[in-house]
Amino acid sequence: MDTRRTSLVRKVAASLSVTVPIMALLLFVALNPSSAWAVPSYARQTGLACSGCHYAPPELNPAGRRFKLLGYVDRADDTKVVKAEGGKSRAALDLLASLPLSVMFETSFTATNSPTPTTQNGNLQIPQDMSLFLSGAWTSHIGSFLQVTYETQSDHFTSDNTDIRYANKTKLSGKELVYGLDLNNNPTVEDLWNDTPAWGYPWTNSNVAPTPNASPIINGGLAQDVAGFGGYAMWNNHLYLNMELYRSQHVGGPEPNPGIGASYNIRGVAPYWRVAWQESRGLNQFEIGTYGMHMKSTPQNITGLEDGYTDWAFDTQFDRTLFRKDVLSLRGTYIRENSQLAFSCSPSQLAPTLCGHHLNTFMANVEYHLGTRYSGTLGWFDTSGSADAALYPPGAVSGNFNGDPKSAGYIANLSVWPWQNVQLAAQYTGYTRFNGAATNYDGANRNASANNTVYLDARFFF
Numbered sequence: 001m002d003t004r005r006t007s008l009v010r011k012v013a014a015s016l017s018v019t020v021p022i023m024a025l026l027l028f029v030a031l032n033p034s035s036a037w038a039v040p041s042y043a044r045q046t047g048l049a050c051s052g053c054h055y056a057p058p059e060l061n062p063a064g065r066r067f068k069l070l071g072y073v074d075r076a077d078d079t080k081v082v083k084a085e086g087g088k089s090r091a092a093l094d095l096l097a098s099l100p101l102s103v104m105f106e107t108s109f110t111a112t113n114s115p116t117p118t119t120q121n122g123n124l125q126i127p128q129d130m131s132l133f134l135s136g137a138w139t140s141h142i143g144s145f146l147q148v149t150y151e152t153q154s155d156h157f158t159s160d161n162t163d164i165r166y167a168n169k170t171k172l173s174g175k176e177l178v179y180g181l182d183l184n185n186n187p188t189v190e191d192l193w194n195d196t197p198a199w200g201y202p203w204t205n206s207n208v209a210p211t212p213n214a215s216p217i218i219n220g221g222l223a224q225d226v227a228g229f230g231g232y233a234m235w236n237n238h239l240y241l242n243m244e245l246y247r248s249q250h251v252g253g254p255e256p257n258p259g260i261g262a263s264y265n266i267r268g269v270a271p272y273w274r275v276a277w278q279e280s281r282g283l284n285q286f287e288i289g290t291y292g293m294h295m296k297s298t299p300q301n302i303t304g305l306e307d308g309y310t311d312w313a314f315d316t317q318f319d320r321t322l323f324r325k326d327v328l329s330l331r332g333t334y335i336r337e338n339s340q341l342a343f344s345c346s347p348s349q350l351a352p353t354l355c356g357h358h359l360n361t362f363m364a365n366v367e368y369h370l371g372t373r374y375s376g377t378l379g380w381f382d383t384s385g386s387a388d389a390a391l392y393p394p395g396a397v398s399g400n401f402n403g404d405p406k407s408a409g410y411i412a413n414l415s416v417w418p419w420q421n422v423q424l425a426a427q428y429t430g431y432t433r434f435n436g437a438a439t440n441y442d443g444a445n446r447n448a449s450a451n452n453t454v455y456l457d458a459r460f461f462f
Contacts, residue, residue, distance in 0.1 A: 100136025
């Protein structure tokens with residue numbers, strides 16, 4: 001046996017020595033559930049199992065979308081509340097008798113096809129993160145999904161996805177009109193469907209594996225770094241409209257915001273828009289829509305020249321119930337980002353070869369839910385756009401040797417829910433292109449396939 005083959009065998013054996021015991025542990029838990037039962041705060045509030053609102057968390061079914069639309073306030077008739085009737089001189093009181101608090105604990109294992117230079121491969125994180133949720137009714141028409149998360153890498157709690165809603169109902173042209181106000185910290189986190197970025201596939205992901213460096217602003221670029229306020233409406237359970245205005249807030253940074261250290265500082269406000277149409281006929285649920293955002297930003301400052309970004313997107317989702325309990329889901333979104341980089345094009349900055357750039361991102365997935373216990377998902381992604389070495393410079397592992405932002409690949413996931421509040425997942429991400437090329441993409445002889453990732457994840461909600 002030659003030296004290269006011996007080295008390969010040793011690598012495979014080392015990987016299996018870690019992976020196999022973990023997979024065996026996850027399989028044992030999946031096949032040997034205890035009789036204990038624990039559910040998050042929404043389930044305690046509504047009296048429904050998780051499957052009452054989800055195909056599988058975080059994927060909402062029609063009942064879950066309506067629960068979110070109405071401000072997270074619906075509850076079972078026997079839910080314990082503290083209540084007092086209002087009058088001319090006395091304010092009403094209507095709140096849950098217990099705090100709507102939930103917890104998520106996540107542990108994971110990540111292995112890439114080739115290790116990142118000078119680092120170990122096969123990373124076991126216990127935990128990967130832990131989250132606390134203040135999620136449920138605050139009063140009659142106000143509720144929240146409010147998350148703070150502890151991350152191992154930063155070793156502290158920080159603000160995570162937040163969505164606080166006021167909702168009410170009336171009639172328009174004899175049809176129901178649901179309307180409301182919304183506060184959130186991540187564009188698209190307020191959306192009702194699972195084909196937009198904040199709640200889109202993949203539902204879980206490694207936080208240590210290399211990822212492509214080019215992505216539209218609306219695809220997570222402002223997550224937890226902005227504060228947004230807006231309004232929404234759903235007419236006749238078909239037409240959905242949403243408008244938000246965002247400002248930079250930079251959690252953990254100084255206030256008032258000086259802009260220093262921030263890649264994006266929104267100048268004025270950044271409008272976000274959303275229009276969708278949904279249909280529900282028999283066993284079929286269908287949605288088609290558009291969303292987008294316009295932002296002007298000055299990196300590292302709040303004055304001076306501005307970089308402008310306009311993202312617009314189309315999305316669609318189709319769910320069909322099969323064999324009474326199974327669900328087939330198809331989802332897709334296309335995002336086009338156009339940018340005019342007046343600040344970055346100035347002589348004192350990056351001076352890219354082009355001041356006008358664009359990115360095109362396509363994401364799609366197909367999923368089969370076998371009841372509420374098993375699911376399998378296959379997704380595809382492709383990002384391409386203007387090549388520019390100043391915006392996408394070379395660099396080991398994370399760089400682009402040719403300045404091209406193109407990345408493409410697939411993500412396959414198998415999940416088991418031994419209980420509705422416990423998820424065990426095995427996920428594989430494969431890259432056909434990474435940061436512009438299939439081979440030697442970073443100029444340091446690393447290939448796209450070197451970042452192919454095996455990810456095992458266990459999440460517990462209680």
